[in-house]
Amino acid sequence: MKIGTILRVLAAVALLGSCATPKVAYFQDVQPGTPEQILNRLDIRVRPEDKISIVVNSKDPLLMELFNLPTVSRQVGSGSSSSSANSQGLSGYTVDKSGNIDFPVLGAVYVAGMTREEIAAYIKEELMEKNLVKDPIVTVEFQNLTVSVLGEVSNPGRYNIDKDRLSLLEAISMAGDLTVYGKRDNVMVQREENGKKVLYQVDLNSGLDLYASPVYYLQQNDIIYVEPNSMKARQATVNGNNIRSASFWLSLASLLVTVTVLIVK
The missing domain is CATH 3.30.1950.10 (wza like domain)
Known part of the structure; x- marks a missing residue:
């Protein structure tokens, strides 16, 4: 009975450690070799303060x-x-x-x-x-034209624009791609248009949605935000720890030892 209980606890720990969302393929609705038209071929144009x-x-x-x-x-x-x-x-x-x-x-x-x-x-x-x-x-x-990439990417930060066209995919690539916890169907791009902030949503799982988006090609000062998925949200605890943090595993190990001692007694 005691051994069975311990095995069940160990299995639960292993299950927690294996909880990770697999990467989802981009462009799921596009067939290889099928040409798709990019609707908004925007070049970078100089603005005041550039x-x-x-x-x-x-x-x-x-x-x-x-x-x-x-x-x-x-x-x-x-x-x-x-x-x-x-x-x-x-x-x-x-x-x-x-x-x-x-x-x-x-x-x-x-x-x-x-x-x-x-x-x-x-x-x-x-x-x-x-x-x-x-x-x-x-x-x-x-010289000073940049875009910013935030949220669930490997290397968030601000990146220089050194060409006439910079695509959303290229900017995400410079940031090291999305992590396994990033929402690929809800990538947000904030852009300033006529003195107002406009927010665009892009589904990277859909090539057709991406190619038709007004933000397929970026403009200077665009801000890309990748929202964390539900798996990442569930991993957060009250004190801010998650299953990848050292403090979480120390707490879990302490709990496991306590349970084992109680069972042995």
């Missing part, structure tokens, strides 16, 4: 110096000069509230709502039309 770098290259080095901001040296490390190093970085243009940047010689240039390619093409055209540079090559890069 920071961009603009580099003008030319055969004439004097003109390059005239139209390019100085390179900034940033000290890395501390202490004596022998233990520190300098890293080179490009200065950037911050888009003001009116959507302009102050570009050398050209003055105020309106860039809000433009993509990187459009800004580069516009500045190149202006330089050539005003006979300032005959053969300019203009390169535009993002």
Whole structure:
């Protein structure tokens, strides 16, 4: 009788330790090899308070110096000069509230709502039309554009946007994918539109839902939140411990020892 009771307690402990939700496959309603259309192919467009770098290259080095901001040296490390190093970085243009940047010689240039390619093409055209540079090559890069990934992902945090299009899947991939406790059918994306916060819901189990979503391609300052599933909620105890915490297992081991002693007596 005593042995049977102990075995039942041990079985319960093993069952608790094995409670984990298996990962659910993405795109369950999409067949391999079947092309699906992405409805909202949004490029990243510059907004006020964004920071961009603009580099003008030319055969004439004097003109390059005239139209390019100085390179900034940033000290890395501390202490004596022998233990520190300098890293080179490009200065950037911050888009003001009116959507302009102050570009050398050209003055105020309106860039809000433009993509990187459009800004580069516009500045190149202006330089050539005003006979300032005959053969300019203009390169535009993002500097402070980010998205944030929160909730049940492996590495929550803020991630840089370094391309014209960043998909929701790419952002989740940068955060290490969802944990086994993340709700794949209820991923939320918060976006600012016309001065208001708008919340979108995406079901990653459905490829059709994902491809049709307005947030398939992200915009700067989007916030992705992955809600914990019911399994994670059930694991939480009154004092905040769960089955993966050391304190939980210590408490459970103490309880098991107490029960065993009582049974033996």
